[in-house]
Amino acid sequence: MYKKIIESKKDDLEKSIDHFKEEMTKIRTGRVNPAIIEDLSVDYYGTKTPLKQMANINTPEPRMLIIQPWSVDSLANIEAAIKMSDLNLTPNNDGEVIRINIPPLNEERRMELVKILNNKAEESRIVVRNVREDIWQEIQDAEKNGEIAEDDKFRGKENLQEVIDGYNKKIEELRKKKEEDIMTI
Numbered sequence: 308m309y310k311k312i313i314e315s316k317k318d319d320l321e322k323s324i325d326h327f328k329e330e331m332t333k334i335r336t337g338r339v340n341p342a343i344i345e346d347l348s349v350d351y352y353g354t355k356t357p358l359k360q361m362a363n364i365n366t367p368e369p370r371m372l373i374i375q376p377w378s379v380d381s382l383a384n385i386e387a388a389i390k391m392s393d394l395n396l397t398p399n400n401d402g403e404v405i406r407i408n409i410p411p412l413n414e415e416r417r418m419e420l421v422k423i424l425n426n427k428a429e430e431s432r433i434v435v436r437n438v439r440e441d442i443w444q445e446i447q448d449a450e451k452n453g454e455i456a457e458d459d460k461f462r463g464k465e466n467l468q469e470v471i472d473g474y475n476k477k478i479e480e481l482r483k484k485k486e487e488d489i490m491t492i
Contacts (some may be wrong), residue, residue, distance in 0.1 A: 308455045309463025310463075313442055320438055323438070326431065327430075327431040327481060336489050336491070339369060341364040344396075347389065358374070362377060396409065424489065428481075428482040435474050435475060447460065
């Protein structure tokens with residue numbers, strides 16, 4: 308019975324890992340990744356629209372992004388959104404595309420990015436802990452209602468902790484790999 312309870316919540320645990328992976332792509336490393344700007348909200352005919360839904364974003368060189376909007380009319384709005392963001396990027400608008408030259412990361416900025424990464428990892432671990440608490444509560448409720456024996460409750464707690472440890476280990480492995488990428492010059 309407790310195995311069913313744990314299995315029923317594995318989707319939530321997987322979602323926390325997937326969300327962490329998605330958030331990590333937004334953290335810059337030595338190589339430029341379009342993910343750092345693709346979710347940037349741009350005013351598009353009065354509606355806030357993610358940049359990826361209104362333009363192609365390419366990386367022709369390791370330290371350059373090229374944004375080619377589907378409508379040239381939106382160039383000024385894209386440029387304004389990039390300037391207003393907290394990304395500290397300077398867009399160059401040539402009338403057809405926007406080029407963004409991204410300077411190499413200095414040591415101070417690398418350390419800031421590692422702190423951001425660690426915060427994102429901790430947020431994911433908190434989600435995992437909250438799911439663990441939900442599962443543990445369901446196991447305890449099942450025992451109170453007579454659906455499982457007390458021994459099964461404690462076996463369920465041990466099994467649950469093994470599962471949670473596995474997810475925390477995944478988060479830590481992903482965090483370490485990303486930290487290495489950030490710190491590599």
